Amino acid sequence: MLLETxxxxxxxxxxxxxxxxxxxxxxxxxxxxSFLAVFVLVVINANxxxxxxxxxxxxYALGNWVAPFGIVMVLDQLSATMVLLTSLxxxxxxxxxxxxxxxxxxxxxxVLFQIQLFGLNGAFMTGDVFNLxxxxxxxxxxxxxxxxxxxxxxxxxxxxHYVALNLVGSTLFLxxxxxxxxxxxxxNLADMAVKVANLSADDQxxxxxxxxxxxxxxxxxxxxxxxYLWLPQAYANTSAPVAALFAIMTKVGIYAIIRIHGTLFGDxxxxxxxxxxxxVLWLGIITLVLAALGALASRNLREQVAYVVxxxxxxxxxxxxxxxxxxxAATLFYxxxxxxIAGAMFLIADLIRQGRGEAEDNFIKAHAMPNAVLMGGIxxxxxxxxxxxxxxxxxMGKLLVLSAALDHADFFWILAxxxxxxxxLIIALARAGSLLFYNVLPKEQCHxxxxxxxxxxxxxxxxxxxxxxxxxLSVAIILVIWAxxxxxxxxxxxxxxxxxxxxxxxxxxVETIANPHKELVQ
Amino acid sequence: MEWLIxxxxxxxTAAGVILTLRxxxxxxxxxxxxxxxxxxxxxxxxxRLNSGIPAVINDVQTQxxxxxxxxxxxxxxxxAFGMTAFLIVLAxxxxxxxxxxxxxxxxxxxxxxxxxxxxxxRQASQSAGGKF
Numbered sequence: 276m277l278l279e280t281x282x283x284x285x286x287x288x289x290x291x292x293x294x295x296x297x298x299x300x301x302x303x304x305x306x307x308x309s310f311l312a313v314f315v316l317v318v319i320n321a322n323x324x325x326x327x328x329x330x331x332x333x334x335y336a337l338g339n340w341v342a343p344f345g346i347v348m349v350l351d352q353l354s355a356t357m358v359l360l361t362s363l364x365x366x367x368x369x370x371x372x373x374x375x376x377x378x379x380x381x382x383x384x385x386v387l388f389q390i391q392l393f394g395l396n397g398a399f400m401t402g403d404v405f406n407l408x409x410x411x412x413x414x415x416x417x418x419x420x421x422x423x424x425x426x427x428x429x430x431x432x433x434x435x436h437y438v439a440l441n442l443v444g445s446t447l448f449l450x451x452x453x454x455x456x457x458x459x460x461x462x463n464l465a466d467m468a469v470k471v472a473n474l475s476a477d478d479q480x481x482x483x484x485x486x487x488x489x490x491x492x493x494x495x496x497x498x499x500x501x502x503y504l505w506l507p508q509a510y511a512n513t514s515a516p517v518a519a520l521f522a523i524m525t526k527v528g529i530y531a532i533i534r535i536h537g538t539l540f541g542d543x544x545x546x547x548x549x550x551x552x553x554x555v556l557w558l559g560i561i562t563l564v565l566a567a568l569g570a571l572a573s574r575n576l577r578e579q580v581a582y583v584v585x586x587x588x589x590x591x592x593x594x595x596x597x598x599x600x601x602x603x604a605a606t607l608f609y610x611x612x613x614x615x616i617a618g619a620m621f622l623i624a625d626l627i628r629q630g631r632g633e634a635e636d637n638f639i640k641a642h643a644m645p646n647a648v649l650m651g652g653i654x655x656x657x658x659x660x661x662x663x664x665x666x667x668x669x670x671m672g673k674l675l676v677l678s679a680a681l682d683h684a685d686f687f688w689i690l691a692x693x694x695x696x697x698x699x700l701i702i703a704l705a706r707a708g709s710l711l712f713y714n715v716l717p718k719e720q721c722h723x724x725x726x727x728x729x730x731x732x733x734x735x736x737x738x739x740x741x742x743x744x745x746x747x748l749s750v751a752i753i754l755v756i757w758a759x760x761x762x763x764x765x766x767x768x769x770x771x772x773x774x775x776x777x778x779x780x781x782x783x784x785v786e787t788i789a790n791p792h793k794e795l796v797q
Numbered sequence: 798m799e800w801l802i803x804x805x806x807x808x809x810t811a812a813g814v815i816l817t818l819r820x821x822x823x824x825x826x827x828x829x830x831x832x833x834x835x836x837x838x839x840x841x842x843x844x845r846l847n848s849g850i851p852a853v854i855n856d857v858q859t860q861x862x863x864x865x866x867x868x869x870x871x872x873x874x875x876x877a878f879g880m881t882a883f884l885i886v887l888a889x890x891x892x893x894x895x896x897x898x899x900x901x902x903x904x905x906x907x908x909x910x911x912x913x914x915x916x917x918x919r920q921a922s923q924s925a926g927g928k929f
Binding site for chain 1: 894
């Protein structure tokens with residue numbers, strides 16, 4: 276029983292309570308405590324990651340109830356990587372929010388932020404399907420609050436769609452969990468995998484249906500075709516740090532597919548083995564094509580970034596759908612890259628929107644923005660990384676995914692989808708960059724925005740917090756320089772993901788703490 | 798008893814789906830509530846239907862019903878209530894900010910006409926600020 280197995284979940288909850296209590300002490304205190312808490316969380320999660328790479332999966336039994344009867348938290352290499360990734364992204368988003376004063380636009384930003392981290396870390400570390408549902412609800416409720424933070428018509432409309440859709444998703448989740456419990460009689464993931472292996476032929480249909488219903492639920496979270504339409508609206512209309520943090524939210528869906536479906540329908544499952552794989556692969560390919568077209572058709576930068584992020588998610592789905600250890604390693608490599616760069620992309624889009632005054636980030640001719648060289652420079656780096664051009668890590672990730680797909684039967688379609696969509700994304704981002712930075716109006720000329728003439732560009736641009744963008748973008752360079760090292764790490768994670776026996780053994784053989792007062796109780 | 802409960806769940810789910818697909822926020826809230834009820838009853842029945850058998854172990858009883866679904870339902874009910882309350886507040890906020898209770902906000906020509914007659918103060922001040 277190690278501290279590392281529950282501290283990543285417990286710490287944000289405690290910080291949220293402290294931040295809430297600090298309200299009476301003033302906003303500055305709330306802000307300082309919250310930022311410090313995220314920083315400490317990064318350290319805690321980095322430590323957990325090291326533990327996860329040293330030891331086999333570690334299990335924490337809540338309330339000393341052993342699996343499969345109690346709820347367990349599982350720290351393995353995959354969950355440790357995901358929590359560390361979350362906290363790194365959160366640190367950058369928080370720094371940007373503090374420097375740009377976004378957190379002052381409404382109340383309780385920091386409390387919601389910490390609760391969001393609590394929900395995310397919990398969802399990554401839980402070993403129980405119903406507990407996954409509970410953590411999903413925690414992170415969703417916090418995300419509703421963050422999405423609507425600051426208010427405004429468009430935010431409210433996007434938020435209403437987002438909330439209603441996710442409530443339908445939650446209902447489907449419960450239906451699937453109920454059906455699985457009705458047949459398997461357990462909700463512990465490792466125990467469910469054991470039960471699926473010994474399933475009678477009559478019950479296989481129900482378990483398959485429930486499993487695919489779960490895929491639908493995770494598809495909503497991961498924005499998989501045809502369930503992606505909420506994403507561009509929601510991400511384009513919320514504030515930049517929140518959108519950046521939401522880059523990890525879609526990855527929760529991917530993670531859940533890897534974890535739940537990978538374990539439930541693993542090699543041991545007989546006829547049910549890998550039944551979700553063709554769905555994930557083909558829906559991923561369709562999503563990728565539609566995301567690339569959506570990026571071309573976008574009318575403003577933030578919407579385009581949302582579609583570019585959607586493209587990266589669908590590349591991940593394709594990687595999962597190829598279904599091999601090599602592909603899983605490539606997918607995880609691309610996941611680390613795309614999460615952090617997508618976060619940077621949303622922050623850049625917000626700064627560009629501020630710099631263009633009334634024209635905002637719409638793709639129309641406007642006056643040159645202040646700090647155009649700096650903004651254009653980081654936009655170019657981010658666009659190269661996001662579209663997957665060499666020499667940055669997006670190229671590396673896509674190359675790894677494609678090389679892992681070489682032996683796959685549908686290699687042609689995977690190759691065609693990834694390469695054509697990459698080309699379309701490059702065209703879309705190049706068009707955006709040239710429109711925003713090169714195609715500028717002369718100083719004396721006016722342009723019209725919503726029927727009103729605008730003759731002046733903003734004099735200055737508040738670039739405070741740009742360091743968090745640069746920090747996130749530097750990951751694209753670090754991932755390339757130590758690509759071999761990182762690929763070895765993701766390979767190790769992939770090996771552990773596919774090693775079902777080890778996971779089941781660790782979870783089901785966890786020992787409880789001996790009670791020293793046992794005699795007294797009896 | 799089984800067929801009665803299954804029919805009840807089916808009707809509630811169907812009604813919930815139909816209401817959720819409506820374009821106004823109030824039917825959507827009602828639909829999601831019905832769906833939540835349906836799923837709660839569904840979860841409850843997944844422990845198999847028994848009547849008159851306790852879920853808590855004691856010395857007298859020899860037969861027990863499965864207590865786990867009851868614990869699950871309890872959690873699910875609490876979460877569903879919380880979420881529904883949030884959705885109602887959000888729907889009210891959307892009604893006041895978007896001008897009507899359509900889930901997409903203002904989009905009918907008639908709504909826009911009626912809005913012109915009763916312009917909210919915030920929009921009026923904005924348009925005035927643009928002119929001067």
